[in-house]
Amino acid sequence: MAEDVVVAGVGMHPFGRHSGRSLKDLARVAGLRALLDAGIGPQGVQMVYSSNAMAGMLQGQEMVRGQTVLREIGIEGVPVVNVENACAGGSTAFAQAVMAIRSGAADVVLAIGFEKMFVADRSRTLDALESAADLDVVAGLGIQFTAVYGMRLRARLADGSIARQDLADVAVKSHANGVRNPYAQHRVQVTAAQVLESRAIADPLTLLMCSSICDGAAAVVLARGGALPQPGRPTVRVLASASTSGFTLDPAGGPSGATLCAQRAYEQAGAGPGDVDVAEVHDAMAPAELLYAEQLGFCPPGDGARFFRSGATALDGRLPINPSGGLASRGHPVGATGLAQLAELTWQLRGEAGERQVHRPRIALAQNSGGWLEGESAAVNVHLLERTQRWT
Amino acid sequence: MSEVRSNTALPTPVPTINPDSAEFWAATAEGRFITRRCTNCAQYIWYPRPICPFCHSQETTWEPLSGRGVIYSFSVVRKAGGDWKGVTPYVLAYVELDEGPRMMTNIVDCDVEQVAIGDPVEVVFEDTGEGSALPRFRPAPR
Numbered sequence: 245m246a247e248d249v250v251v252a253g254v255g256m257h258p259f260g261r262h263s264g265r266s267l268k269d270l271a272r273v274a275g276l277r278a279l280l281d282a283g284i285g286p287q288g289v290q291m292v293y294s295s296n297a298m299a300g301m302l303q304g305q306e307m308v309r310g311q312t313v314l315r316e317i318g319i320e321g322v323p324v325v326n327v328e329n330a331c332a333g334g335s336t337a338f339a340q341a342v343m344a345i346r347s348g349a350a351d352v353v354l355a356i357g358f359e360k361m362f363v364a365d366r367s368r369t370l371d372a373l374e375s376a377a378d379l380d381v382v383a384g385l386g387i388q389f390t391a392v393y394g395m396r397l398r399a400r401l402a403d404g405s406i407a408r409q410d411l412a413d414v415a416v417k418s419h420a421n422g423v424r425n426p427y428a429q430h431r432v433q434v435t436a437a438q439v440l441e442s443r444a445i446a447d448p449l450t451l452l453m454c455s456s457i458c459d460g461a462a463a464v465v466l467a468r469g470g471a472l473p474q475p476g477r478p479t480v481r482v483l484a485s486a487s488t489s490g491f492t493l494d495p496a497g498g499p500s501g502a503t504l505c506a507q508r509a510y511e512q513a514g515a516g517p518g519d520v521d522v523a524e525v526h527d528a529m530a531p532a533e534l535l536y537a538e539q540l541g542f543c544p545p546g547d548g549a550r551f552f553r554s555g556a557t558a559l560d561g562r563l564p565i566n567p568s569g570g571l572a573s574r575g576h577p578v579g580a581t582g583l584a585q586l587a588e589l590t591w592q593l594r595g596e597a598g599e600r601q602v603h604r605p606r607i608a609l610a611q612n613s614g615g616w617l618e619g620e621s622a623a624v625n626v627h628l629l630e631r632t633q634r635w636t
Numbered sequence: 637m638s639e640v641r642s643n644t645a646l647p648t649p650v651p652t653i654n655p656d657s658a659e660f661w662a663a664t665a666e667g668r669f670i671t672r673r674c675t676n677c678a679q680y681i682w683y684p685r686p687i688c689p690f691c692h693s694q695e696t697t698w699e700p701l702s703g704r705g706v707i708y709s710f711s712v713v714r715k716a717g718g719d720w721k722g723v724t725p726y727v728l729a730y731v732e733l734d735e736g737p738r739m740m741t742n743i744v745d746c747d748v749e750q751v752a753i754g755d756p757v758e759v760v761f762e763d764t765g766e767g768s769a770l771p772r773f774r775p776a777p778r
Contacts, residue, residue, distance in 0.1 A: 366717065367718050370717035379652070380651070380654075381683045383651055384770045385728060385740055385741065386646065386713060386723070386726055386728060388713060388716060388728075391711035392728075394711030395709040395711050395728070395730060398709045398711060399709040399753065402709075443714075443715065444712075444715070445713075445714060445715045446712065446713045446715070446728070447714070449711075491689070492681075492689035494690060618682070618738075619730070619738060
């Protein structure tokens with residue numbers, strides 16, 4: 245890679261319900277923590293990509309959302325680009341920041357994502373979420389994303405490759421990881437029986453399998469290699485950054501957006517799925533992890549449940565998936581999620597993930613998907629990060 | 637011709653109609669189910685649009701669909717918001733049309749607990765009262 249891009253700093257505001265805090269409060273905390281972690285002040289940021297999906301509908305801030313929150317932390321007088329890509333907005337901001345550095349336009353770039361989904365009238369939040377699809381096409385169907393995931397999983401229950409018990413067990417794993425994550429929204433251990441008995445949302449999914457309405461923010465400082473020396477700390481570099489929009493599926497079948505994106509990322513990195521030591525995947529409903537393990541090449545097609553049952557994806561497994569608790573447990577404040585995944589993986593690679601630290605990872609994968617268009621995500625980003633120093 | 641009816645269990649909002657979709661929606665009001673088909677690669681295109689998403693040909697034409705298909709997958713929605721809050725449980729499904737495309741739709745006139753993958757279904761049009769009707773599907777004889 246001609247120009248190494250490194251993750252110089254990460255920060256989050258805990259995900260959850262933060263009734264007393266504004267969108268600016270959330271973004272300020274995440275942004276300042278990322279700057280502090282990178283060892284720079286606001287004047288050190290040369291460019292910003294800012295991700296938010298819903299503040300237009302929910303807070304009425306239809307325009308210049310990035311600028312309004314960034315001046316709170318003294319970031320002014322630099323290019324600010326507002327990014328929206330539904331649930332994949334955060335990783336889209338990250339991908340743009342990588343490109344900005346590789347292009348030579350800047351040496352230090354902030355990617356920040358923030359979302360406040362708890363508002364007085366919950367139906368407005370649901371309407372905003374529905375707009376992650378093509379409204380001209382889906383209007384009048386009563387579409388909701390839980391049901392979209394429900395349909396994907398139903399087909400797999402029907403062919404016997406995934407059992408109902410797997411759906412519950414994977415939610416138990418997500419919660420077990422979330423309990424160990426101080427930034428997670430749902431920090432309660434649950435049992436498989438509780439998961440299956442919780443309220444049905446859209447068959448076969450129950451409440452405890454699903455991500456929920458959430459407030460939160462996450463931020464990442466990216467820098468050209470060498471621009472921000474951080475002696476004494478392991479370096480995390482960006483090994484690959486791949487993106488795709490959705491596409492019309494050929495009725496004869498074909499790879500998913502996540503598969504296509506992962507293949508591009510592996511090719512860029514000169515690596516394969518067997519090299520990945522830890523992953524954060526887009527489990528808006530916990531059982532989606534089973535499908536993504538296949539689509540990202542961690543196991544053969546159809547083997548997602550078997551792979552999970554082997555224990556490979558547990559915190560102490562061969563390839564821990566969603567050590568943060570994932571979207572279902574850490575929380576899913578839409579525009580912030582992709583950056584929370586990358587913050588988590590940075591902590592994991594540095595060895596700073598506390599009680600949820602996985603064993604000495606070298607390469608990490610983040611997959612973040614957003615929106616829905618006729619069977620496919622509207623946007624997908626896959627990133628590979630690498631710890632450059634050996635573990636000692 | 638398929639049935640067009642005005643008494644519906646589910647909400648039937650008026651769709652957004654533009655020059656590319658006007659013919660489709662006008663047909664629905666008459667109980668005719670049509671979509672675009674590519675004259676270059678012969679694929680049926682759902683949703684209907686003027687450029688083929690498979691071969692990118694602009695040579696596409698309106699063609700009738702049989703209105704028959706099978707349920708590819710589905711979910712029974714038991715918790716919903718807005719206009720849909722009062723009509724749960726309802727079925728959101730992908731129907732694989734006899735002509736090939738999979739479309740998202742609702743399954744109506746059914747016992748939601750009995751719906752199954754592979755069930756044969758047929759289109760029924762639910763009138764919006766504004767010169768258009770929403771295509772939904774109901775169980776059909778095998």
